[in-house]
Amino acid sequence: MELIHPLAEAYASKYSTAADTVLKQIEATTSASHAQPHMISGHLQGQFLEIISKLLQPRRILEIGTMVGYSSICLAKGLAPDGVLHTIELREEDAAIARRHFEQAGLAQQIQLHVGNAIEIIPQLEESWDLVFLDADKTGYAAYYQLILPRLRTGGLLLADNVLFHGEVLKEEVKGKNPKAVQAFNELVAADERVEKIMLTLRDGLFLIRKK
Numbered sequence: 001m002e003l004i005h006p007l008a009e010a011y012a013s014k015y016s017t018a019a020d021t022v023l024k025q026i027e028a029t030t031s032a033s034h035a036q037p038h039m040i041s042g043h044l045q046g047q048f049l050e051i052i053s054k055l056l057q058p059r060r061i062l063e064i065g066t067m068v069g070y071s072s073i074c075l076a077k078g079l080a081p082d083g084v085l086h087t088i089e090l091r092e093e094d095a096a097i098a099r100r101h102f103e104q105a106g107l108a109q110q111i112q113l114h115v116g117n118a119i120e121i122i123p124q125l126e127e128s129w130d131l132v133f134l135d136a137d138k139t140g141y142a143a144y145y146q147l148i149l150p151r152l153r154t155g156g157l158l159l160a161d162n163v164l165f166h167g168e169v170l171k172e173e174v175k176g177k178n179p180k181a182v183q184a185f186n187e188l189v190a191a192d193e194r195v196e197k198i199m200l201t202l203r204d205g206l207f208l209i210r211k212k
């Protein structure tokens with residue numbers, strides 16, 4: 001299901017700050033050579049992540065699901081001068097590409113890339129998170145959320161991507177492993193009184209969750 005009218009998307013893109021040269025190049029090469037280019041955040045969501053990060057000026061960012069590093073770069077641009085972004089990617093092939101992109105963006109010193117399964121790596125990171133971007137396997141969202149929330153600082157933000165899941169969760173009967181997992185995650189967040197939240201209809205749906 002096309003969630004956002006392509007004309008509205010193009011209009012929003014035209015009137016938003018343009019992506020920089022490195023991000024434009026990452027989007028172009030990913031589109032030409034990656035098996036799943038649609039997974040990248042892209043211009044509008046990337047710009048949104050960058051502005052949120054610049055507003056927060058976080059010292060510690062956690063990203064789950066690096067892919068080729070597009071969203072990592074957007075988020076890292078808002079880091080405090082001594083800040084670090086930890087990002088986790090399951091696939092070595094994507095991680096290797098992301099590593100090159102971090103060098104190209106001049107952000108390699110501020111980004112720590114972990115290769116492996118996020119469910120095993122998250123508990124090993126003894127940090128207090130200011131900003132978290134959840135963008136990996138949808139069946140893991142609820143477990144990641146429960147692991148991360150105690151380590152999200154008060155006033156910290158957690159953003160979860162694809163919460164409209166290509167419109168699948170809008171159907172009367174939600175079918176399939178991923179849409180059902182996203183639906184369960186959305187219910188979990190909606191009922192959680194530890195947080196305040198707004199579900200944004202940006203791209204494929206972005207949940208903006210703030211710890212009280």
Ligand SMILES: C[S@@+](CC[C@H](N)C(=O)[O-])C[C@H]1O[C@@H](n2cnc3c(N)ncnc32)[C@H](O)[C@@H]1O
Binds near residue numbers: 065068091116
């Ligand atoms: C939607 S893509 C991430 C896109 C990226 N955040 C961006 O916007 O540019 C999801 C990524 O999560 C990774 N992933 C899936 N399951 C994972 C897991 N259990 N642990 C870590 N990464 C995982 C996938 O390999 C994929 O590269």
